Amino acid sequence: MENFNIDAQTLQDLNIFTGPPNSGPVFNIFKGTRTIGGRERMRTMMAAPSANLQLIKTRRDAIRYFYDHKITLDIRNEELDLIEFYLKSDGRKSKANLIDAVADFITRNSSNDYYIVTTGLKYLIRLARYLNNLIKEHQSEGSPEYISAILERIGEIIDQGMLGKAILLNETALKFYQVNQLDKAFRGTEKRNIHELLQFVYELDVFECVAYVASEKNFCFPQYENGEEMKVSMKGLFHPGIKNPVKNDVIFSKEENIVFLTGSNMAGKSSLLKSIGLAVYLAHLGFPVPATEMQTSIFNGLVSTINLPDDISDGLSHYYSEVKRVKQVAQMLINNERMFVIFDELFRGTNVKDAFDASFLIISELSNIKNSAFFISTHIVELAAELKKYDNITFKYLETFFQDHKPVFTYQLASGISKERLGMYIVLNEGIVEDIRKAAGQI
Numbered sequence: 513m514e515n516f517n518i519d520a521q522t523l524q525d526l527n528i529f530t531g532p533p534n535s536g537p538v539f540n541i542f543k544g545t546r547t548i549g550g551r552e553r554m555r556t557m558m559a560a561p562s563a564n565l566q567l568i569k570t571r572r573d574a575i576r577y578f579y580d581h582k583i584t585l586d587i588r589n590e591e592l593d594l595i596e597f598y599l600k601s602d603g604r605k606s607k608a609n610l611i612d613a614v615a616d617f618i619t620r621n622s623s624n625d626y627y628i629v630t631t632g633l634k635y636l637i638r639l640a641r642y643l644n645n646l647i648k649e650h651q652s653e654g655s656p657e658y659i660s661a662i663l664e665r666i667g668e669i670i671d672q673g674m675l676g677k678a679i680l681l682n683e684t685a686l687k688f689y690q691v692n693q694l695d696k697a698f699r700g701t702e703k704r705n706i707h708e709l710l711q712f713v714y715e716l717d718v719f720e721c722v723a724y725v726a727s728e729k730n731f732c733f734p735q736y737e738n739g740e741e742m743k744v745s746m747k748g749l750f751h752p753g754i755k756n757p758v759k760n761d762v763i764f765s766k767e768e769n770i771v772f773l774t775g776s777n778m779a780g781k782s783s784l785l786k787s788i789g790l791a792v793y794l795a796h797l798g799f800p801v802p803a804t805e806m807q808t809s810i811f812n813g814l815v816s817t818i819n820l821p822d823d824i825s826d827g828l829s830h831y832y833s834e835v836k837r838v839k840q841v842a843q844m845l846i847n848n849e850r851m852f853v854i855f856d857e858l859f860r861g862t863n864v865k866d867a868f869d870a871s872f873l874i875i876s877e878l879s880n881i882k883n884s885a886f887f888i889s890t891h892i893v894e895l896a897a898e899l900k901k902y903d904n905i906t907f908k909y910l911e912t913f914f915q916d917h918k919p920v921f922t923y924q925l926a927s928g929i930s931k932e933r934l935g936m937y938i939v940l941n942e943g944i945v946e947d948i949r950k951a952a953g954q955i
Contacts, residue, residue: 517813550717571798578723598632731800748804830861
């Protein structure tokens with residue numbers, strides 16, 4: 513199982529590439545690469561989580577190597593950008609023989625084309641020389657397999673081509689015949705290899721950036737379970753978009769694979785669900801996760817229903833959109849061996865009686881699926897009494913209590929079922945009744 517299924521709704525729910533104005537998308541946390549190419553590579557990675565254990569462990573270990581060794585790359589975006597521009601330039605390529613090269617040099621020496629070529633060569637030679645030193649420093653028995661493979665391939669590109677000769681030259685004082693010879697190779701026979709080298713540089717840029725994020729935000733590196741049974745353990749879980757977040761522990765196993773979450777309004781249920789989904793998503797990128805510790809099985813996919821919009825274009829009610837979404841999840845469960853599923857407020861778009869009955873029906877049926885994980889929140893606390901007969905359902909709530917007649921939200925996950933009711937308090941506290949009475953002329 514190597515495909516990891518995640519859809520646009522889940523990416524939106526977790527704010528991966530889009531987000532609210534006050535916090536922005538999760539991608540913004542990781543966009544601080546040194547180069548534009550690195551940022552593009554980051555986006556490509558983040559759009560493709562994987563269920564390939566070897567791939568994600570390889571990437572995790574590469575990032576952790578940067579993290580442990582505090583590697584700081586000496587690369588500059590403006591130089592990489594100009595190298596890219598030079599390689600893609602439509603200007604005339606250098607001639608094959610010396611006489612034509614001299615003639616071409618005379619006509620091009622003062623032109624913009626010649627400036628692009630010489631500057632591109634200068635930066636490319638500097639980059640190759642730096643990478644050559646990086647290889648000597650880090651290609652050792654202590655570096656992870658993937659880092660060694662990248663550095664080995666970069667070394668081959670340098671040694672087996674003109675770059676190996678170029679790094680011995682003074683790049684700021686190249687003779688015109690040297691410019692001609694190097695340009696002919698780098699924009700000709702070796703262009704594909706140079707492009708490959710740059711892609712490796714961008715990937716190393718990503719590793720440095722993600723390692724820096726892990727250090728700055730106290731993310732941990734996930735450990736992966738390779739057994740048959742589903743297991744997930746997140747300790748000290750938090751959301752990186754929240755200032756001074758409260759940390760929580762969340763555990764799933766085959767024996768307890770459904771968490772039923774209750775809590776009052778504003779208790780932090782949606783934020784907790786997003787934190788859980790984000791940790792699972794990042795772990796399947798091979799990225800560090802916002803937690804103190806995380807051990808997880810490999811899943812085939814992640815699907816959530818947190819901010820489901822009305823499908824106005826198809827004339828569908830919110831309730832019917834919810835029903836369709838649950839059906840999509842059911843079909844994913846048929847087609848995938850192991851899924852992580854998050855539901856926030858099942859069937860909120862209908863009356864309380866139907867919401868109760870439909871929620872109970874769906875959750876009771878989901879309890880028969882032991883190899884996937886389900887995290888389900890609800891306002892309908894009365895469901896808990898009916899669901900207690902299912903051994904694989906655990907009950908959690910987010911603590912809230914009143915102090916001096918005002919609610920206090922701890923955002924701390926506790927075992928059990930919420931008993932607080934804040935709905936009427938919020939309505940009364942807003943003074944709505946008084947406003948209505950004023951409008952009616954009663955006060």
